[in-house]
Amino acid sequence: MPRTVSLAVIPGDGIGPEVVAEALKVLDAAVGAAAPDVVFDKVEYRLGAGRYLDDGEVLPAAEFEQIKSADAILLGAVGGTPNDPRLAGANIERGLLLKLRFELDHYVNLRPTVVYPTVESPLRDPGDVDFVVVREGTEGPYVGNGGNIRSGTPHEIANEVSVNTAYGVERIVRFAFGQASARRGKLTLVHKTNVLTFAGGLWKRTVDRVAADFPDVAVDYLHVDAATIFFVTDPARFDVIVTDNLFGDILTDLAGAISGGIGLAASGNINPDGTFPSMFEPVHGSAPDIAGQQKADPTAAILSVALLLEHLGLTDASAKVSAAVRDDIATRTGARPTAEIGDAISRLVLN
């Protein structure tokens, strides 16, 4: 009996639809080759800035319910042209992307970084870089708590509250230890404990406590500012990094940059408990300036498919995608149109 996987697809804005088209091409190839019993039932949702401009909807309740009942979500990128005045009344990031991450309890935001030998890093000598950032996804400065009083007056006060719970910190820390244990056995907590003493204290104490359950993992701590230094001077030192939502946002863009481009950076917004569907997306944004020109690199979206397949337990299909990307990257010379990259990787998957 074939297994059916319902996949919600949100191509989004800008280059989103282009990279998602290639990602689905590769998905189909990999499933055909390595998981022929599995049927992907794909339902596309037109959400993002474009949709909002059309009918004023950001995430209608009915569509949200349908997405919630899917087995997994593939997302391209959402967001319109920066400073588009027609978008001033909406916050697509908070209303759509963060809403999905928070409501679907994607407490793990998994962001691997590899420097492929043939990809030119902006770093003179990046070394053998292969780490994963385990970014908390449902707490911290991202919760949206806070507000303004006396807005627009000389007496305005704008507060943002970072909320961190023992429950939330422990579950992500345990997940990160699990990753480290399955990798090279090294976990680095990144925070700013000397200044953010309340939140930092909770994170630090939690890591110290959970460490007792993972004697095979060596634990290290870095302040976030110092971590950025090591990202450019010695990124190969990292194996697994665990950090909060905001620091993880910053570090993973930096990681994308040092690994030779955000065009290769994949991510999974994961609910490990399986209560809700997990969501896979490239780290990059919608890049409206190059949209529709077949200039975008779909590799990050394709690698997100590898994460998606792995999450669904389709390990062979996932490995095929990763290997095909690695092989494709190894022979890259100049720029190719988006679809050509997707075609090339699909062919490699089928080999």
Added chain:
Amino acid sequence: MPRTVSLAVIPGDGIGPEVVAEALKVLDAAVGAAAPDVVFDKVEYRLGAGRYLDDGEVLPAAEFEQIKSADAILLGAVGGTPNDPRLAGANIERGLLLKLRFELDHYVNLRPTVVYPTVESPLRDPGDVDFVVVREGTEGPYVGNGGNIRSGTPHEIANEVSVNTAYGVERIVRFAFGQASARRGKLTLVHKTNVLTFAGGLWKRTVDRVAADFPDVAVDYLHVDAATIFFVTDPARFDVIVTDNLFGDILTDLAGAISGGIGLAASGNINPDGTFPSMFEPVHGSAPDIAGQQKADPTAAILSVALLLEHLGLTDASAKVSAAVRDDIATRTGARPTAEIGDAISRLVLN
């Protein structure tokens, strides 16, 4: 009649005393050469982790009052060995360094970055980098508002409140526009307006409004995550960056790293109104692992003296220090002991 400048000197911990000794050497040389009418009346304060370990004091009220009445402060670096259990009960950073910055209303934290032609950057091709980060110093996530409830239990909640005021944001933004106007006329606001909508909104609106008073300055905006990408792919694009306390902390360490080492990064914690003394310090920490070995590069401390002299209106003396550092760096070959670097720069100042 000679002008007397009272200078509070806080050598601090680790490499602090070593780099401060060289900074004072260069200060004396520069004042002798270019401001012979000015007498520096230096008073040293033994503060930091070492002092705390001796007598349990972090910043005694009497010493604080004396420091407050000085004309300026030179600080080396404070902080003990990471994870020293004897320091667990104190927070030298919050109790000393941040206390000085906050109580002395150092709302401008000025951090220039230059990539000197002969210094090897970890970046393959940094380009012609010369920017300054204007970091807010008295608000944002650094205020220390927040707390824990049910600490140590599975129900612990740890909050951190970022507090931003129209008053605080406007004064730093105006300062930054002034800097941009006197430099290459380009100001980049860095924040995370799409997520931290309350604080980000205040910052963005303030920059947009103040921009009207500086028609010669071109204004740009970057999310903090995107800014880190440009720091490694195109740092030469920046002229003046204005940002909050936490983002400024992160970006200036990254800036130090790409410019070839935090050993060159100077900073001024400035109260432009002159109500309280401003404080000048290298961006680097106390590096206890190399303390007392004459291994530290005193250049960042020496460049902090250049900022100090400029702040005091001793422009010629300041220019002499900057030029001497530039000349010294141009001929650097291998590592030299801390004092040798200070001697070399002093000689160049006197030339």
